[in-house]
Amino acid sequence: MSRFPADRILAQGANRICVRDPDSDAHCLKYELAPESRTRVGLRQGLRRWIARRVPALGENRTELRAWHWLRARTGHTIDRFVASCDGLVGTPQGIALRCILVRDAAGAPARSLHAHLFESTPYRPDQLCAAVDAFEAWLLQHGIPLFDLNSGNFVVVDDPGEACGVRLVCVDVKSILDGREILPVSRWVPSLRARKVQRRAERLRIRIRERLASTPG
Ligand SMILES: Nc1ncnc2c1ncn2[C@@H]1O[C@H](COP(=O)(O)OP(=O)(O)O)[C@@H](O)[C@H]1O
Numbered sequence: 001m002s003r004f005p006a007d008r009i010l011a012q013g014a015n016r017i018c019v020r021d022p023d024s025d026a027h028c029l030k031y032e033l034a035p036e037s038r039t040r041v042g043l044r045q046g047l048r049r050w051i052a053r054r055v056p057a058l059g060e061n062r063t064e065l066r067a068w069h070w071l072r073a074r075t076g077h078t079i080d081r082f083v084a085s086c087d088g089l090v091g092t093p094q095g096i097a098l099r100c101i102l103v104r105d106a107a108g109a110p111a112r113s114l115h116a117h118l119f120e121s122t123p124y125r126p127d128q129l130c131a132a133v134d135a136f137e138a139w140l141l142q143h144g145i146p147l148f149d150l151n152s153g154n155f156v157v158v159d160d161p162g163e164a165c166g167v168r169l170v171c172v173d174v175k176s177i178l179d180g181r182e183i184l185p186v187s188r189w190v191p192s193l194r195a196r197k198v199q200r201r202a203e204r205l206r207i208r209i210r211e212r213l214a215s216t217p218g
């Protein structure tokens, strides 16, 4: 059973559960899941999780907080359009959590993930969502950011009349900047490899969006 009442839970990812912050409507709290509640992963990621349980500094929340500070120093105020702010680690009755700005949609409800837009329902056309991926990709390339984990669960979707496509993606999970899968992370260090990898991952996400929404009516 979850340690949180159902009405506090916003979403659950592979590693963490995201819940409302009882002290602030503007924030959410992310808690690392116990080993038995996580999705199964391969040997290498399993080993990383095992190490992270023994070295708290390598846990997802601390890794994401470090990645977010690095990113803010690198990109300045433009980060606020594209990445949900991390506030810091807080001690709570349920354990240590990462406190973040809760991204909300135009109606004020917690923004839904791109995954939910693809697999549940969406008011957007695939070309609008693909254009939002283009904008995010352009920002990564402009600042040379090695963010490669561009899966639909790591973005939430917000209306944005300021964008030509009317919609913007906000990344809610930047830990992969410091928590890559490569043993020797050359694609982080070499600018041309980094750009190519970002472009490949962005293209893969656009293909997913088109494939998924092509088969859904509306
Ligand atoms: N700042 C946020 N604002 C709104 N929703 C969020 C926020 N952070 C996380 N979420 C929700 O929680 C889900 C899982 O978050 P994520 O950080 O990707 O966890 P994991 O580490 O398990 O991948 C996201 O898909 C999203 O729906």
Ligand SMILES: [Mg+2]
Pocket: 013, 014, 153, 154, 173
């Ligand atoms: Mg995630």
